[in-house]
Amino acid sequence: MRSVEDAVPLARSLLGQSIPSVEELFEAVRAYAQLEFAADDDGFLLQYCAGSWNDPPVFEAGFTRQFDDDKGLLQIDLMYGYAVDAELKSLCGNGEWWFRGYGVPFDSWLSSARDHEIWEVLRTRSPTGFAVSQDRPGC
Numbered sequence: 001m002r003s004v005e006d007a008v009p010l011a012r013s014l015l016g017q018s019i020p021s022v023e024e025l026f027e028a029v030r031a032y033a034q035l036e037f038a039a040d041d042d043g044f045l046l047q048y049c050a051g052s053w054n055d056p057p058v059f060e061a062g063f064t065r066q067f068d069d070d071k072g073l074l075q076i077d078l079m080y081g082y083a084v085d086a087e088l089k090s091l092c093g094n095g096e097w098w099f100r101g102y103g104v105p106f107d108s109w110l111s112s113a114r115d116h117e118i119w120e121v122l123r124t125r126s127p128t129g130f131a132v133s134q135d136r137p138g139c
Contacts, residue, residue: 001038004067007076010035011065011132015078019130022122025078026114029063032078033106039067039074044106046095046113050084058128059088061118075135080127091121 002010014028033044048061062079082088095116098109 001036004037004039004069004074007037007065007067007074008132008134011076011078015130015132019080019127022119025062025080026110029078030107030110032065033110037067039069041066041068041099043097043099044109045097046116046118047093048118049092050089057084057089058082059084059091061122062130063113071136073137075137077131077133077135079131079133080122081129081131082122082125082127087121091118093118 011028011032014031015025020028029044036042043066045064045066046062047064048059050057050059059082060077060079061082062077065076065078067074067076095113096109098104098106100106
């Protein structure tokens with residue numbers, strides 16, 4: 001099993017250096033889910049929101065992989081950034097969480113995430129960037 005400390009470099013290796021297309025992101029997420037890490041819990045979340053924590057504000061959309069290990073929660077974000085407009089500013093939400101071992105096959109969950117309405121909203125927009133980052137909430 002891999003250490004969760006290797007999760008960011010492995011995600012970056014799957015995604016490359018340029019801004020991935022949405023299809024490339026989904027292919028990378030599928031491959032990333034196949035990598036097992038030494039964690040008590042392992043899950044994915046589709047999320048999107050305009051973040052006021054950035055200056056100027058950025059609308060972020062993508063996936064979070066969350067691990068729970070002996071140090072607590074670790075979240076790895078795979079996020080597009082978009083310029084905020086009125087429509088995007090009004091959107092904020094999460095899809096359903098998926099966790100390993102909870103009965104729902106990953107490919108079914110990922111297919112549902114791919115069909116989420118947010119991708120249609122973003123289809124005609126160009127991302128301003130893409131980032132892979134990590135956070136330990138509460139630390």
